Amino acid sequence: MKRFLAIISLFFFLATPAEAAHIKGGEVFYEYLGPGAGNNDRFRVTVRLFIDCSSQGAQIDPEANVSIYKNADNLPVAGSPFTLPNTGDEFLRLSAPSPCIVNPSPICYRLRSYSIIIELPKEAGGFTAIFQRCCRINGIRNLNPNNSVGASYTCEIHGSTSANSIENSNPQFLVKDTVLICQDRRFTLNFGAADIDGDSTSYELCAAYDGGSTGTPVITNPPPPSQLRTLSYATGFSGAQPLGPDVSINPVTGILSGIAPSGGDYVVCVCITEWRGGKALSTHRKDFIVRVDANCDFAAAELKPNYVTCDGFGYSFQNEAPFSSLIHTYYWDFGVNGRTDDTSTLAKPNFIFPDTGVYTIKLFINRGEECSDSAVSKLGVFPGFFPGFTSSGSCLFNPFFFTDTTNTRYGNVSKWTWDFGDNQSTSDTSNQKNPSWKYPNTGIKKVSLIVESSKGCIDTVLHDVEVRDKPLVDLAFRDTLICSIDTLELGVKGGGSFSWAPDSNIINALSANPLVFPKTTTSYQVTVSDNGCVSTDAVRVRVVDFVSLYAGADTTICLTDAIRLNPVSNGLRYTWSPAATLNNSKLKQPLATPITTTTYQVLATIGKCNTTDDVTVRTIPYPQSNAGSDVKICYDDTTLLKGIIVGASFNWLPANTLIYANTPTPLAFPLRTTSYVLTVYDILGCPKPNRDTVVVVVYPKILANAGRDTAIVAGQPLQLTGTGGEFYQWSPPVGLNRTAAQSPVAILESDILYSLKVTDENGCFNYDTMQVKVFKTSPDIFVPNAFTPGKSTNNRFRPIPVGVSRIEMFQVYNRWGQLLFSSNDINIGWDGRFAGKDQDAGAYVWMVRGMDYMGKAIFKKGSLVLIR
Numbered sequence: 001m002k003r004f005l006a007i008i009s010l011f012f013f014l015a016t017p018a019e020a021a022h023i024k025g026g027e028v029f030y031e032y033l034g035p036g037a038g039n040n041d042r043f044r045v046t047v048r049l050f051i052d053c054s055s056q057g058a059q060i061d062p063e064a065n066v067s068i069y070k071n072a073d074n075l076p077v078a079g080s081p082f083t084l085p086n087t088g089d090e091f092l093r094l095s096a097p098s099p100c101i102v103n104p105s106p107i108c109y110r111l112r113s114y115s116i117i118i119e120l121p122k123e124a125g126g127f128t129a130i131f132q133r134c135c136r137i138n139g140i141r142n143l144n145p146n147n148s149v150g151a152s153y154t155c156e157i158h159g160s161t162s163a164n165s166i167e168n169s170n171p172q173f174l175v176k177d178t179v180l181i182c183q184d185r186r187f188t189l190n191f192g193a194a195d196i197d198g199d200s201t202s203y204e205l206c207a208a209y210d211g212g213s214t215g216t217p218v219i220t221n222p223p224p225p226s227q228l229r230t231l232s233y234a235t236g237f238s239g240a241q242p243l244g245p246d247v248s249i250n251p252v253t254g255i256l257s258g259i260a261p262s263g264g265d266y267v268v269c270v271c272i273t274e275w276r277g278g279k280a281l282s283t284h285r286k287d288f289i290v291r292v293d294a295n296c297d298f299a300a301a302e303l304k305p306n307y308v309t310c311d312g313f314g315y316s317f318q319n320e321a322p323f324s325s326l327i328h329t330y331y332w333d334f335g336v337n338g339r340t341d342d343t344s345t346l347a348k349p350n351f352i353f354p355d356t357g358v359y360t361i362k363l364f365i366n367r368g369e370e371c372s373d374s375a376v377s378k379l380g381v382f383p384g385f386f387p388g389f390t391s392s393g394s395c396l397f398n399p400f401f402f403t404d405t406t407n408t409r410y411g412n413v414s415k416w417t418w419d420f421g422d423n424q425s426t427s428d429t430s431n432q433k434n435p436s437w438k439y440p441n442t443g444i445k446k447v448s449l450i451v452e453s454s455k456g457c458i459d460t461v462l463h464d465v466e467v468r469d470k471p472l473v474d475l476a477f478r479d480t481l482i483c484s485i486d487t488l489e490l491g492v493k494g495g496g497s498f499s500w501a502p503d504s505n506i507i508n509a510l511s512a513n514p515l516v517f518p519k520t521t522t523s524y525q526v527t528v529s530d531n532g533c534v535s536t537d538a539v540r541v542r543v544v545d546f547v548s549l550y551a552g553a554d555t556t557i558c559l560t561d562a563i564r565l566n567p568v569s570n571g572l573r574y575t576w577s578p579a580a581t582l583n584n585s586k587l588k589q590p591l592a593t594p595i596t597t598t599t600y601q602v603l604a605t606i607g608k609c610n611t612t613d614d615v616t617v618r619t620i621p622y623p624q625s626n627a628g629s630d631v632k633i634c635y636d637d638t639t640l641l642k643g644i645i646v647g648a649s650f651n652w653l654p655a656n657t658l659i660y661a662n663t664p665t666p667l668a669f670p671l672r673t674t675s676y677v678l679t680v681y682d683i684l685g686c687p688k689p690n691r692d693t694v695v696v697v698v699y700p701k702i703l704a705n706a707g708r709d710t711a712i713v714a715g716q717p718l719q720l721t722g723t724g725g726e727f728y729q730w731s732p733p734v735g736l737n738r739t740a741a742q743s744p745v746a747i748l749e750s751d752i753l754y755s756l757k758v759t760d761e762n763g764c765f766n767y768d769t770m771q772v773k774v775f776k777t778s779p780d781i782f783v784p785n786a787f788t789p790g791k792s793t794n795n796r797f798r799p800i801p802v803g804v805s806r807i808e809m810f811q812v813y814n815r816w817g818q819l820l821f822s823s824n825d826i827n828i829g830w831d832g833r834f835a836g837k838d839q840d841a842g843a844y845v846w847m848v849r850g851m852d853y854m855g856k857a858i859f860k861k862g863s864l865v866l867i868r
Contacts, residue, residue, distance in 0.1 A: 051112060674695070
């Protein structure tokens with residue numbers, strides 16, 4: 001079962017000019033009620049208007065004005081225009097959409113009906129009833145402009161005469177007025193009609209009419225049919241294609257179907273014509289606005305009507321309907337008779353068919369569930385389709401002939417669509433198998449052939465065709481050299497006939513490849529004629545009596561180097577020997593790499609003429625340079641370089657960190673890793689120096705640190721700490737518990753200067769010292785009572801700790817208690833400034849707190865004098 005869901009909103013609205021943009025659809029139709037008084041017929045004429053439900057509070061017209069004109073002379077009938085009173089007012093809503101729809105939009109419109117019974121005289125040509133109003137809703141997608149657009153609704157009333165009285169009423173549309181259409185989804189909508197008279201009907205999409213304006217929204221006397229204006233449609237839309245090219249109406253059934261466009265409102269007008277006895281009685285138009293929902297979605301199974309594979313037995317399938325979150329399962333049946341494994345539950349399966357033929361493909365989604373759907377199609381499996389074509393011709397204004405070369409294993413080639421790529425013509429196409437075409441201008445033409453077989457295989461072939469103003473003359477060569485005793489074959493490629501001149505010393509002058517044997521230099525001209533197009537070109541044949549050759553001067557190169565041999569000769573072919581040390585012995589200028597002094601002989605040939613010459617290449621070994629092995633040294637050390645040379649002269653680079661740089665064995669003292677290059681020169685004939693490099697790797701500098709100088713109390717333990725390497729040695733050993741330790745403990749009775757040797761893992765070392773001043777007093781913090789900032793001495797105010805392991809706080813305040821300086825680093829001290837400004841001379845207060853080596857706190861405070 002195939003399910004198509006759609007929401008169509010058909011809305012019209014009648015309102016004051018300020019609120020007029022609410023019309024969403026309408027129609028005018030009539031019913032025949034029987035004979036009237038005298039020679040009249042009675043009719044009921046009805047106007048149905050659809051109004052936007054969101055237009056709450058807008059004024060609704062209490063009546064409608066309809067003009068009726070005679071079709072024969074376009075004049076109004078007596079009593080026109082007619083005033084139709086309101087006969088109905090209701091709200092229509094889509095209250096319960098399918099549960100298989102995701103995000104359905106609410107559907108609502110207000111339906112207003114106006115009706116009147118009138119009598120019209122019998123008139124053979126019939127009548128046209130017209131109603132006009134402004135305005136349609138704003139933002140209509142398929143109109144331009146899309147706002148403030150009026151509307152006109154018409155119907156044709158059948159004609160009759162006294163001698164031939166016809167009873168007829170308009171057919172009534174069966175379409176539901178609350179239907180859902182989802183964006184980009186396939187839908188069907190039945191606009192078929194029921195005709196109570198049993199007449200046949202036909203359907204078409206037609207252009208809707210414009211109507212009233214915002215200045216005059218209510219038209220009390222609508223104009224005749226000849227003055228009606230069709231709407232202006234936006235690009236890509238028309239009255240015949242109001243929903244775009246993917247939607248059409250069946251002219252027999254009235255079913256509107258296709259793939260919905262993007263979400264929005266679209267004006268659609270359907271014209272229904274009723275027929276009796278092969279003659280049209282009347283045309284009834286229904287003009288409405290289709291709302292395409294951009295948010296709704298539903299589960300659907302959809303396949304193309306037919307599939308075909310022409311390049312193998314496999315095919316990849318997929319559901320042609322857009323993806324929907326409502327699809328939970330897939331089930332495919334590929335229609336192979338006698339097999340039960342020809343199924344798949346994948347969304348996009350690939351199946352290999354066992355043989356050629358036509359298979360019935362079935363797709364089920366949500367099989368066994370509420371929102372299920374299915375689709376059926378046919379697949380033709382006919383591999384072995386090989387499209388192609390050839391072309392002949394080359395010249396402007398002469399026909400090019402195209403030949404289809406397509407082969408197919410199954411069926412036969414049944415259809416050809418050629419495009420000759422002629423940008424000067426719109427008729428450069430053909431459906432013939434082997435057509436021809438004349439091009440009016442030169443250039444590369446892109447020719448395409450769409451070829452199709454009787455089995456449904458279809459493919460496109462593209463070729464570039466060059467159109468020239470004359471035939472192409474493709475000569476094998478245009479200038480050559482021969483010996484006076486030789487015979488030479490000339491050559492040209494291309495189609496058509498050939499003629500060579502002059503006709504002396506030539507054989508087969510009318511062929512593409514004649515033989516010539518001139519005794520002096522001669523130019524041979526060829527003329528090519530192709531279907532009336534003519535082109536010429538020429539070949540110069542230079543004639544010599546002997547071969548000139550000079551192999552070049554003897555030379556010297558360094559052993560293992562290569563040299564390009566460069567003879568001076570008019571020869572056409574060359575042969576060198578010995579060939580073992582040449583890259584190609586047949587080249588005129590081969591590359592030679594001799595391993596010893598070698599004489600090379602060359603044979604130069606022109607046809608049957610030849611001569612020889614030779615050249616000697618002497619090889620001299622490179623001078624010898626050995627810079628020695630790479631070495632590693634400690635920072636600020638010196639090492640001896642051990643160079644060995646065989647040559648006439650040498651130099652070391654760089655020389656700025658070398659001592660005795662003019663000797664093979666200089667002393668090097670680099671402060672960082674350095675590559676020294678030893679270059680050796682020769683005077684024996686090798687023009688190139690030889691070089692060797694030695695790298696002196698310099699280990700990083702050791703930053704030995706024994707710690708800051710300090711002061712302690714006699715007999716108080718002092719923890720020493722060294723940094724900078726892997727191994728440590730303190731001296732002298734006086735007062736130390738260990739000397740070969742990074743952090744020994746010292747107990748001293750007098751001042752001492754300790755020296756620390758720090759060694760790294762490479763054996764490199766460095767020294768640092770530490771001065772320890774010993775006081776014969778208790779641990780204390782001594783603070784001076786004055787300092788002179790800005791002077792050369794005593795320019796910072798700082799505490800002097802004795803026997804104190806650390807200073808926890810040192811602060812300076814002015815006389816108003818403002819903190820001017822604070823630090824726990826005794827080496828910084830106060831410089832007499834605050835916030836970047838020098839403080840005035842005078843008295844200040846200080847406080848200091850520290851901790852001795854026994855863990856006892858020491859706190860002191862006092863005053864100082866700043867002197868400037």
